[in-house]
Amino acid sequence: MLKHSLVWWLLGERCPWSARVAVLAGRWAVCGRDLVCLLSVVVAVGCTPPAEFGDNSLEWYKQERAARLEPGQGFPEVHRQDVSDITRVWFGTPDAPQLPLLEGEDDPALELLDMGKLAWAAGPVVSRNEESSQGLYRRHCAHCHGVTGDGRGPTSAFLSPYPRDFRLGKFKFKSSPTGTPPTKDDLKTILVNGIPGTSMPSFRLLQDEELDVLVDYVIYLSQRGMVERFLIAAVRELDEDARLVSLPDAARLRDLPLDVQLGPLQRVAPVGGESAADRDSAADADSVGGSEADAKAGADEDDGSESDGGSGAKADVSYDRDKIADDLLFLAEEQMLPVLEKWLGILDFEAKEVDVPAWVLDSRDAAYESQVALGQKLYFGAANCVQCHGETGIGDGQTNNYDDWTNDWLKVEGINPTDAAAWAPYVNAGAHPPRPIMPRNLRLGVYRGGNRPIDIFRRIQYGIEGTPMPASLTLTEEQIWALVAYVQQLPYETLSRPETAKKLENERPVR
Amino acid sequence: MLTHRFWAGLFALVPILGIGLYVIAVLGVGSVGGFSFAGLWLPENANPYANAIDHLFDLVHIICGVVLGVTTSILAYVVWRYADHPGRQAEPALYITHHTLLEWIWTAIPAAILVFLGFYQLQVWADNKMNRPMVMVEGQERAVEPSALVVGKQFGWEVYYPGPDGVLGTLDDQRVENELTVPVGRPVVLRVEAKDVLHSFAIPGLRVKQDVVPGMTQLVWFQVDRPGTYEILCMELCGWGHYKMRARMKAVAEGLEAEVQE
Structure with missing residues (x-):
């Protein structure tokens, strides 16, 4: 019985009925031996019909x-x-x-x-x-x-x-x-x-x-x-x-x-x-x-x-x-x-030329400290990053949003995402179970769109399409660069790396 | 006759194919039905630290090859010699519980080989895993500092260079995905780490292989004598995408900084 269902599983949707019947007939008529049976499966699966795009x-x-x-x-x-x-x-x-x-x-x-x-x-x-x-x-x-x-x-x-x-x-x-x-x-x-x-x-x-x-x-x-x-x-x-x-x-x-x-x-x-x-x-x-x-x-x-x-x-x-x-x-x-x-x-389309300031990743530059301080002010103030990315920047602010690919059906129909019975029919129809979109933890130094300063700049300037990350319509380019400088140094603060701090006290030479 | 000696024939295939395929792979010539035998063996070594590894590798293969050939040939002979066949004078089977001399022999010989290999390879292990290469800096001999950090993850390798300040783990580090660039002709030390699960950082062309464990920092070192492109592989099954976990290593004679910057 197990072997029987295995044959069906292997064939799945991929094979025409004629081939399935041939395999089953082969199984009952000839296949006393597993090897022959296995071979017939291999031959039958080989006759895959041409691929079709799935309906939405x-x-x-x-x-x-x-x-x-x-x-x-x-x-x-x-x-x-x-x-x-x-x-x-x-x-x-x-x-x-x-x-x-x-x-x-x-x-x-x-x-x-x-x-x-x-x-x-x-x-x-x-x-x-x-x-x-x-x-x-x-x-x-x-x-x-x-x-x-x-x-x-x-x-x-x-x-x-x-x-x-x-x-x-x-x-x-x-x-x-x-x-x-x-x-x-x-x-x-x-x-x-x-x-x-x-x-x-x-x-x-x-x-x-x-x-x-x-x-x-x-x-x-x-x-x-x-x-x-x-x-x-x-x-x-x-x-x-x-x-x-x-x-x-x-x-x-x-x-x-x-x-x-x-x-x-x-x-x-x-x-x-x-x-x-x-x-x-x-x-x-x-x-x-x-x-x-x-x-x-x-x-x-x-x-x-x-x-x-x-x-x-x-x-x-x-x-x-x-x-x-x-x-x-x-x-x-x-x-x-x-x-x-x-x-x-x-x-x-040609992306607007942007000059990356020399100081943005250079902590030895004279302008650096003041720019990071400005960025921090914006983070908690005008840019309001704090709302989603949280006070410490670990992405623990607003965490009950959904991305556009989910909202496309979730929000349009006003479905409660925590009510599994409400969204189950949509999952049956081909959606993935909804998951909230998490604001990035800015202290890890992992940036999905790239970690060059220009990448971070674009994310802040134009936002991230399909997500709650908005385009910054009110910030000037100078302000955005200050934010980039602030955000990019977060992973290197001592607060972000307790393991580094520990090592300094009791450092062992690395072999 | 044929049916009675059939199994003996199968047993005889083990030494013939086992050693035959080994020889074909090492020679790397010829092809069967469009399948070429070239490139079945390891690529040519470009790492002077690893010449001794190749020597050990060959030695172990020769020892194992001889043992395989002798033992499986004896097995095949016994199966052939004592197979049932028409006209055979049946002798009663013997039940032997132990044979002290025989047991001494098959314990002592492998033990001697293992102990020999253990001592014979000590220096190679030390050179490749313990004694970091040294350089003269301002008249003082110092261990070579890691020139890059390589982080294995499901499924790829992140490479971090120190950036302008020359220190890893700072703000100006530069990250490149799946491509490592190293200089030719001088010792290179890398820091290797894993982000999620067990991986193994391996460059077959340099005989470099180091398991990387999440939470641990390992150092590997080598020297590339031939400029060119080498393959970096994960050699520890790390998940469904393990087969994708390949990267490229470029060994460049000059212009390293420019390459890395890019």
Whole structure:
């Protein structure tokens, strides 16, 4: 019995039913011996179906509750299918990433993200050459951040803090102001240095190019997640019986010909990746003409393909090609373009040049003492750091806040975080159990966003997005530097290091 | 015949494969089905302090190799010689409770080898773990001070340099994640610590390996004679991400300060 259930566990969700049946049949018919049984499991698990992005079930549940539907009742399944189908045709699959391009090769999205890099990061892990491997994201990131970038990888539940969910499009440690996405350099810095004090390790040993590839893929996942969230929110705004795309009854967008699914979008030939899915979509893309021609269905050559699709090669439904194209264009403009435009901003963004004062880490400098004293005054006064970081700076001030990734559902729905019964349904829908966000203990010298003075300066200046750490709107740059000096010397005060003080009294030579 | 001597054949594989694979790894030539045998053995040593370690390592391997070869060959022979087979004259089995001479022999020989190794390696241990390298400072001989602090954590290595004031544990320390830079051609002393659990700081290319225990400070020292990049590994299973706990050590001939600053 135990062995039996082990087989099931090994197979999990990963294998088609035919393979499971084959394994079980094999077990009863042939497997007298454990070795044969084990081999059949290995063979069966090898037939993993292509990876798919997971639906944002938490957002669905949240919107269903917000729509005040009857308990136990959700949106009709057809809406979930629509959102899933649209994000799939816009962003592809984890094995074959795509971008929603309205302007083909000239689309600004291609300035931000490189299709070749996405193809390198995507897909299962196979060696690319002696130096590097294909599928970098799944090799290095997915076990914590999840294939979908939802921060729900297999190891995520053990970690504190939880791994980042990219789908909200919020990133903490960056050189850009609150509300704007991080630059590629910011994301790369995090990859190189890791995030001290968390489970995010340093990936310094990866090649420079591999880091660029992962940065692009994280942005891609973030865009996909944001667009998906917007589409789900759009479902809630729909009239009763309406759908995101004009299709009859239970017809699915994914069953229609690819050029209908794409509507106003265009595809460019993918670069790099050699998976079967890539080749398929490349072949499909070849058959797709210009988007506008498609939408109008005016040109003669398109009539052929239209009637081909209209006659229902894949699905036996009648649909209005122009209406679908209009719907998709509307959705792309309303839900996708804002996300893209937000990210495109980082192409032109240049962090404001800041001169790091010479005295900030130099206790021998004449200005140092007075600046630290000023910083201390600000800490307890105008800057009001004391409220959260506490009087001694050990982070024991206000500790009942939650970060935006939790508040996104916790606060919106007014749930009491200490009432496990209230948040349990959200956890079932895909949230992590809520944990309060702790203000940093400033006496440890561990700074998540980096320990250079400029890093601390940015944290104070722009705040930390997604957390209760606010941007300092009223402080001047000189005041912020004084705060940096004060904060950075806290770990070296005798109070912070009792073990140092003890050693001085009764010092032993270190061998 | 074959079935009766099957087990003897399996036993014979132990000395053949055991010693054969060892020889293949040391020679590091050839390949099977795309799998190259090069690089199976330790990388070439670049640390003059560790030449004696390599010598000890080889000596222990040769002693163990001989013992393995002799004992497992005898075992295989006995299994072959006394296997049941058609036409065998069955002799009654003997039950032997003890054999004093034999026991003396198999106790005395390993004991002698161990005692020999124990004394033979004393100086190497002292040079690598106890007697810190000395330098002449203003006409006085002094122990080399640690040039960096390396802190192992789940899962990576933090490297702290003393900064402009030359003292570790002060305000101007500089931290670099997973990269250590050291000078070539002179003794380097490092302070190694652990933040959370047991780790082991190891540089295979320099034969350096030191367990690091949370709450304890250890010193390791070495000298790099070849500029280049070396691998730093954690060699104590420290958690689920142990395999990720790798870092890079750069040995540079000059411009150390600039490298560290960067």
